[in-house]
Amino acid sequence: MDNQVDTAKLTLEDVAQLAGVSRSTVSRVINRRANVSEEARQRVLAVIEETGYRPHPAARSLASQRSSNIGLVIPRRFHTFFSDPYFARLAEGIASACNQHSYILSLFLFYSEEDEHKLLPHISRPGLVDGLIIQSTYAADALFKKLSHSQVPFIVAGRPVQVSNFSYVDVDNSAGAFTAVQHLVQLGRQRIAIIAAPQDTTVGLDRFAGYQRALEESRLPFDQSLFAEGDLSEDGGYCCALQLLRQKPDALFVASDIMALGALRAIRETGLSVPEDIGVVAFDDLPLAAHATPPLTTIRQPIRRLGIELVNGLLDIINNGSQPPRRVIFGTELVIRGSCGARS
């Protein structure tokens, strides 16, 4: 045990000597190559166990040209997003998948344009990371272009705004929104307003599209005055709701749970009640949705799974290339609670 003290500067060579084999053999054992005699392998393994030897990551990456590192990139527009529980959950899924695959996860948050200029050249070059997971944003499109000229494989979290042949993982935002609105219609609501997510993101666009589709299908007219665009914050939801309430809607589809909290607050302050006066359906199903007053009926998306799939997808691309682009879209699920007025 105590011989682990100076373990720090133990090299392959040392292990090889102790085991009475060559560096090559030790390397093979470590990398689980087949062509090693069981006997040699056991001897090496024993020495490694005893000494607590670990290969030096830098030496490894230099020689193999792989870093076993992937980066999670959050472009500028989304800092605030990081205080959004959605993001933490995604990161969690990503991190746990990384653990599973023995990859290290590095975080790149672009706060300022300066950050981006400074970091981009580093991460878009092979060496630092083997691949990147990038949160989709409108602003991120420029980033995608630069990256697609680079050697670094990447996968996008959420459909990229401009159609291009990138690999991505997303949920079916449009279908989810459709379900949400359809549900309200089925409950007899007629004037269904929407607090949309930013329309320069695919999340925003797609959920709005689903809303519109549901109206059409129910032969309800689209009324521009029942549309408001929030910024995904609680405050945003609050402000939008105040504005929309003047139009006397009887229901509200809110494109995110967080904004829905704000909307509930606005409705409460206005003296109206949910779901009696106004039915509300949100999107995300974060843990807080169940704890809102009243509990939010919302569209559940598998955020953690999204994270895991992003990692799996990225590793697949790293190992096998991204031709054709790899795309995965998860379905959503309506979770009925108190805010919509379903009698359940």
Place this chain on the structure above:
Amino acid sequence: MDNQVDTAKLTLEDVAQLAGVSRSTVSRVINRRANVSEEARQRVLAVIEETGYRPHPAARSLASQRSSNIGLVIPRRFHTFFSDPYFARLAEGIASACNQHSYILSLFLFYSEEDEHKLLPHISRPGLVDGLIIQSTYAADALFKKLSHSQVPFIVAGRPVQVSNFSYVDVDNSAGAFTAVQHLVQLGRQRIAIIAAPQDTTVGLDRFAGYQRALEESRLPFDQSLFAEGDLSEDGGYCCALQLLRQKPDALFVASDIMALGALRAIRETGLSVPEDIGVVAFDDLPLAAHATPPLTTIRQPIRRLGIELVNGLLDIINNGSQPPRRVIFGTELVIRGSCGARS
């Protein structure tokens, strides 16, 4: 511009040739060493600019034995914590400080014991990271011990539970809690209950200590039946509040905003009102505190600054050693809103 295409495999040697100098000189320029003639430096800089050359991180760390990487470690007990906005904010502060110092931030979330066993040997050896930021937990103490035998510098986020000579950054939890409770006392509350944070964390212990101190100082008796220990979740706060309400308290000090949300929910369901029947003061001042109904009076702690200071502290330790241990404690601030019943 287009010559940046094969920039990927450009080496120091290439740059040296293009600039008509030796590798050594280029290296000196890159590392901002003094002993380079202005002329040579300019030539090299020009070539770097033109070619978009970036040093290979692995080669660099291998040669210099520094990775320019620091790790943020979240021990087991705290996964749930990651969906706590507190954590996201801390990570944000840490990440932005890393950007500033040109360090890469890697995330190590220990989900399972297996994760820990698998990752620890790697991160506790020099090479992968230059240093670690570790979230304090009771469970983390074992981790600290292992690490203090290793070569890897680390700093703790939050005071370690068992007193030892580690470097750490924390807020003055005890003083904050004291202020909170004192405030309630000054508003005339007599039966002040507490929803404490887990008592196997210093956060929990210190805030509870502050609560007790405030009672003592006001000559109010400590009543065990007015004490409940929550798990930092909304649900935890809810359950604790239900339990405490049976004891007819006239005020509640809740050790975290998130738990306070749960407490408000419980109080609401019980038909009591805040602040009339029950004054509530919480701890954290996350953005959501202002949006609760009623808005939470709470103790503000500078979470982002905590993150920044953790990085600065760690870098200081990396560069100058940790003797004596480096300790920074931030003060807190009472933010008065609606939940406490102050007439403001």
Place this chain on the structure above:
DNA sequence: TTGAAAGCGATACCAT
């Protein structure tokens, strides 16, 4: 101030 050369600690190809 500059350059030559010896590592840093692994991988992987090539013989054997």
Place this chain on the structure above:
DNA sequence: ATGGTATCGCTTTCAA
């Protein structure tokens, strides 16, 4: 199956 060796791209003495 095993070992020798060139190589990865940089930092860092050491001489000049």
